[in-house]
Amino acid sequence: MIIVLLGPPGAGKGTQCELLARERRLARVSTGELLREAAARHTALGELARPYVERGELVPDEVMIGVIREWLTENAHAERAIFDGFPRTITQAEALDGVLADLGRQVDHAVYLRVPTEELIRRLSGRYVCPRCGATYHLATSPPRVPGRCDICGASLTQRPDDRIEVIRHRLEVYLTQTMPVVDYYRRKGILIEVDGARPIETVFADIQAALPPVESN
Numbered sequence: 001m002i003i004v005l006l007g008p009p010g011a012g013k014g015t016q017c018e019l020l021a022r023e024r025r026l027a028r029v030s031t032g033e034l035l036r037e038a039a040a041r042h043t044a045l046g047e048l049a050r051p052y053v054e055r056g057e058l059v060p061d062e063v064m065i066g067v068i069r070e071w072l073t074e075n076a077h078a079e080r081a082i083f084d085g086f087p088r089t090i091t092q093a094e095a096l097d098g099v100l101a102d103l104g105r106q107v108d109h110a111v112y113l114r115v116p117t118e119e120l121i122r123r124l125s126g127r128y129v130c131p132r133c134g135a136t137y138h139l140a141t142s143p144p145r146v147p148g149r150c151d152i153c154g155a156s157l158t159q160r161p162d163d164r165i166e167v168i169r170h171r172l173e174v175y176l177t178q179t180m181p182v183v184d185y186y187r188r189k190g191i192l193i194e195v196d197g198a199r200p201i202e203t204v205f206a207d208i209q210a211a212l213p214p215v216e217s218n
């Protein structure tokens with residue numbers, strides 16, 4: 001089973017992806033996370049991607065398709081997988097279908113988290129992350145116990161460079177023009193599951209779980 005998770009930045013893809021991966025024992029790939037790790041390690045991919053990520057632009061399709069092809073080859077044993085942040089363009093969606101078809105596989109479900117723009121801006125502009133353990137916080141809704149410090153490992157919290165307000169606005173524009181068509185791509189294929197993502201994490205998760213086939217049979 002292959003699931004792709006779609007939605008604007010700040011829709012909660014990372015959170016729902018983690019919950020789904022844990023509950024359904026899915027291998028998880030987040031292209032945004034992969035790029036941030038590559039940038040932190042100063043690999044060739046990281047250096048190439050950094051300027052795009054920092055400006056809120058999409059990394060070129062051929063680069064991202066290469067990343068996913070490599071991941072699928074290295075994880076050929078992973079029968080169940082969930083993708084967070086890929087595909088983000090029609091070209092990527094078509095390439096993913098091609099790579100999967102070569103492996104005798106296909107995208108089975110596309111989960112789309114719908115969230116209004118004002119809510120996305122509120123979520124992203126208050127988001128702080130722990131650079132050491134990856135925990136995320138929100139200044140208004142889930143602040144750390146000690147301001148500026150991670151509850152789990154004590155590291156100093158940081159804001160993602162692309163969570164600055166001017167970059168957030170640009171990421172949302174890029175999403176509308178380049179990624180929204182991907183939602184329609186899966187809708188036309190009849191495999192789109194549309195969920196209201198503006199509700200509490202557990203409610204959204206329960207809705208997604210109810211729309212997917214029961215865990216025993218996937």
Ligand code: AMP
Pocket residue numbers: 009031032033035052053054056057058059060064084085086087088092162171
């Ligand atoms: P995310 O963590 O999913 O919000 O991704 C952060 C940034 O990584 C995006 O704003 C893009 O610059 C880049 N990125 C992640 N996934 C992709 C993708 N599939 N195609 C192009 N760029 C991507």
